[in-house]
Amino acid sequence: MFKSMINVYSEVEKLEKVLLHRPGEEIENLTPEYLKILLFDDIPYLSRAVEEHDKFAKALKENGIEVLYLEDLSAESIENENIKEKFINDVMEESYIKDDILKEKTIRYLEYMTPKQIILKIMAGIRYKEIGICEEYKDYPFIMHPMPNLYFTRDPFACIGSGVTINSMKTKTRKRETIFAKYIFSYHPILGGQNIPRWYNREDEYCIEGGDELILSEDVLAIGHSQRSDKEAILTIAKNIFEKGEKFKTILIFEIPKRRAFMHLDTVFTMVDYDKFVLHPNIEESIKVNTITYDYKNKQLIIKEDMDSIRKILSKHLKKDIKLIRCGGGDKVVASREQWNDGSNTLAIAPGKVITYERNYITNEILYKNNISVIPIPSSELSRGRGGPRCMSMPLRRKL
Structure with missing residues (x-):
């Protein structure tokens, strides 16, 4: 390659x-009240955004350009189990999750996924309900912020x-x-x-x-x-x-x-x-x-x-x-x-x-x-x- x-x-x-980077679930995790924090002015319609992005990639390929994807290269980089563990720990540290129990539950949630699933999930963001915690009384449903700007x-x-x-x-x-x-x-x-x-x-x-x-x-x-x-x-x-x-x-x-x-x-x-x-x-x-x-x-x-x-x-x-x-x-x-x-x-x-x-x-x-x-x-x-x-x-x- x-x-x-x-x-x-x-x-x-x-x-x-x-x-x-092909837009993914991180776009669906934008909400109006957090647009400013996540640096968006509006919420794109994911299905249409993906269609548009695929046409962008097609235009590149039709002109003889090799198109590689961030999500694929990232997943290939953490195939080794030790590197995968190190990556998850680094992500947790940079996600400002202070509660040890919450951190441990999130690590367990991620560690049994494939490398590609881990990458896509970290890009998309992780909600409390995904690790079995009720969101009813949470001001913000995400333990880990989505990364909607990644397609840039x-x-x-x-x-x-x-x-x-x-x-x-x-x-x-x-x-x-x-x-x-x-x-x-x-x-x-x-x-x-x-x-x-x-x-x-x-x-x-x-x-x-x-x-x-x-x-x-x-x-x-x-x-x-x-x-x-x-x-x-x-x-x-x-x-x-x-x-x-x-x-x-x-x-x-x-x-x-x-x-x-x-x-x-x-x-x-x-x-x-x-x-x-x-x-x-x-x-x-x-x-x-x-x-x-x-x-x-x-x-x-x-x-x-x-x-x-x-x-x-x-x-x-x-x-x-x-x-x-x-x-x-x-x-x-x-x-x-x-x-x-x-x-x-x-x-x-x-x-x-x-x-x-x-x-x-x-x-x-x-x-x-x-x-x-x-x-x-x-x-x-x-x-x-x-x-x-x-x-x-x-x-x-x-x-x-």
Whole structure:
């Protein structure tokens, strides 16, 4: 299945392998009173969401891309009984279950399941009634929170060059999501044995999420300092990448507004071709960029503010004339509406070829007029989670 290590040196080169998570029971475990805590604005209809997600996977496969699933890799990583026991104990510790009797009952409930059943159940969440405890007088029916954000596989870990960042998520709700990456890269029969470099670890102090990590070329990374990613984490990643001899020479820090509507860099800015980007026009003037390079002699980062426009900054670092394609064509109402439904969150599967949500038809038409081949997918339910095709995918390998 995996012939070689992680290889992602571009946002747009031919996609070869990608990681998805098919929405599951965790979506059914959303309730109105806990939507805010679980970072949702609405409850998707699971059956339709799965249909839409399967069409997404089909579009990828029809374009020669190998689709792997988080739930499968995670289950394969805990086949060994000792590792399975360790995984369950780690999950219990991170689920903040303090009562020893409750913890013991939950462990017993899980330990006789198959590895795949364990993974899916932990993703879905565990209710009191499942371990024989009456829920009548419980304010909240779950012992263990569901993980409804998991179908956005971009965020818990990110492949950069030949390595990965196993991310420290900003919200308590999403912290546990990265445990699957920890076990995959430690114990998976193939990935776990490849000694893949880790540019960041989930135990590190500051927060970073994959939606803020973009690979613009073999030489240039862009990382968003956003609502969900701390500048200190970006600096740690930069230091690790430079000191461990990865190819990248420059890291651009994009300062974006710290608001839910712009939660990650890729919700307002994605690459669609070597020389083209789609951008939410409402933030074009507010984005600030700092450039990080490395002084190898003195072993220190060099950080400078770049005062040019986004287009000029990108043109300078990518050494080509860059074109910005504005979401919604720059129309204030259209841009706001389509941005809310992730009009700027495109997934490039090859240079000039992207997957988008079909509901953003005006932005899609503008992309088409700019010689971008668009594969639109249905998203009436998937979009309720506030993430687009890039959010729902984690490239493991792109062709150089």
